[in-house]
Amino acid sequence: MNIFKKTLPLAICFVIGVLSFLQYYCPHHLSDEFADVLNDHMNIIYFFAYMLGLISLSMANWGTIKRKADGWGYSVLLFVGMAIGIISGIAAKGEFIANNHMTAYGWMYTYIYSPLQGTMFAILAFYLVSCSYRAFRVKSKEAGLLFLTAGLFILGRIPPGQWLWSQIFGTACGGISGITEWILNCPTLAARRAIMVGISLGSIATSVKIVVGIERQYLGGTD
Amino acid sequence: MKDIIAKLLKIDRRIIFLLTSLAILIPIVFYIQMPGLQVTESTKSVYNALDSLPEGSTLLMSFDFDPSTKPELYPMADVMCRHAFKKNIKVLAMAFTAPGVAIAEDLITKDAVEMHKEYGKDYVFLGYQPNYVSALTEFGNDFYSVYPTDSRGTNLQSLPVMQGIRTIKDIGLVMDYTAASYLDAWVAYSSDRYGFKLGAGTTAVNEPSCLPYVQSHQIVGLLGALRGGAEYESLLHYNGLATKGMASVSMGHFLILALIILANLMVLAQKFMKEEEK
């Protein structure tokens, strides 16, 4: 049984990993066809991965409703939302526009999904301002440098800030826009590039470990 | 004085939320004229890349974002689509994110109606492609193996808009609008391998991550956030969504800078008062 639980998955990972690696460097048409096959296989597997998440979410909320736990009414609402999304989608066959008219699915996306998602992320702006007021303290040279750079970017990327700078300091060095461009293209780029290189080396090492079977956490479980 | 400073430093956060709301809302309600925006080299590069394309070329727009980042990326995509239609450049719209499909259809249809462009002849919607890695790899060999039909089920090769296109190398300019790591994939799996003109539009948060590609010339240029869209609009002399948004964003910037400076000055004043008492 161990062969199916441990050996076979590791073998699958190794074979597919090596073939995917070789496919990138191989200019032969068979290599491209193999990539095509893998593309289609992955699409289908992602669909089932999504279904796994959907079933999990449904099971968790169904449990809440069954037990009449605290806030079970909201779980009912969750299923109502799910039904709205699925029924409108199936009715419209996944089309947002049909015969030059917005479908129910398109309506749901434009007036329910889009505003909800947009507002969830937009609300962060309020917390950004509040946190900056309460926590941004210049207590050291490093913090001072951070604040100076942040201040230059906050001012330099808006038209009134650029105008204000040009009135006080003129247009030397291309104005505040030129200065922020240089900071972005030089010291910021250096740090960003170093982080990118460091992450890439770590990512390559981890990927090699996964393909050869040293890293097995994705298998889950203790057996 | 000490008590006032202590109270101000511990002010109810809802007052700060209210100030933030007013800073964004006032320029929406009352039009405020903004001074001219200085255009960066990166934006000029993207503008020139599209402007230099001859009539009849193709612009491929990849809408790899969702409603959460729409306010930043929609305006820049809108102005570029208008620019392309103005120059009679064909527009192909695709997406690696599902919500991108709806955004693309909404944006391009609106511009096409306004500028009298015809579907299938001047623009086409290719649809959503879930596995972007394989799709990007395949683009360089055969575009139609990734998209055999458009999003409405019509055979893609039969459409006049696709004339002369076999692989992604036949496309004049590819623009990727994204807030996530799709640009990394575009560069790694496609433009680095097949060598075509790739530009990008990204959110403010993601902009520093995309800069290395600009410097290493792996992309022709980068439109950064709402500001990038406003700069592009100023080059096209078009008063669009991004330009209108800059007033609110500017007020917000002044507010946050003022609050940070005020807070630090009050902490400094508190420190001096404590030392004086000693």
Add this chain to the structure above:
Amino acid sequence: MTFSAIIGAWVAAGLTLFILSFLYRDNPLFKVAENLYVGVSAGYWFTVYAYDVWVPKVWLPLSAGLLWPILPALLGITMLFRLHPKYAWVSRMSFAYMIGYGAGMSIPVTMTSQFMKQVSSTIQPLVAMSGASVDFSGAALFSIFSALVLMIGLLCTLLYFFFSAEHTGVLKVTSKMAVYFLMIYFGAAYGITVMGRFALLYGRFAELYTYSSGIYFYATPILLLFVIGFMIKFKGKKHDEPPLTEQV
């Protein structure tokens, strides 16, 4: 303006205000919007996967007699075994397939684009300058300076994250310099992020303002009054949370 657009405006404005009501205090209106968001999101993505993956890549080929989708479909079904504790090991096949593909593909891609290309782009300006004739113009000297700053910054920051040796002597100096480069990077990132967040908020407020007009029957102000009235009426449970003046 169509009837569906007017109803849509009321729904969109209402849901936006429900979410924004969280800024004042956690309340049932926010919870309604939050749970609706999760549900609608799940339903929306189901439709996307169903019509962009299942129908064109499984249902239609199988209906036409093509058998190739059977293998990935079987692998996908094994993934669902994850839900059963006794047979969860069956899902390892599909996870191994997915992870192997992702890991195998990422090695050459990361090596080329995120490592080699970045390092070569850092060295290239200096190599180009070494071959060129001497130019002491302001612009040329500034280019040399910028290229050197970029190179030094990259090396110092890479050394800062090298923890196999103690940061003493030369490493201490380079680490100190790296901290300054990182502070500049974080400051720039913060400054840029501010614009991003405000742009998102502007998008929402602009839509609310549009829906406040008479064409949409003053959706925003009426719903705003409703939310305010609800918040006054709803006292809510007493939670163990710090006073509002202590909250960030």
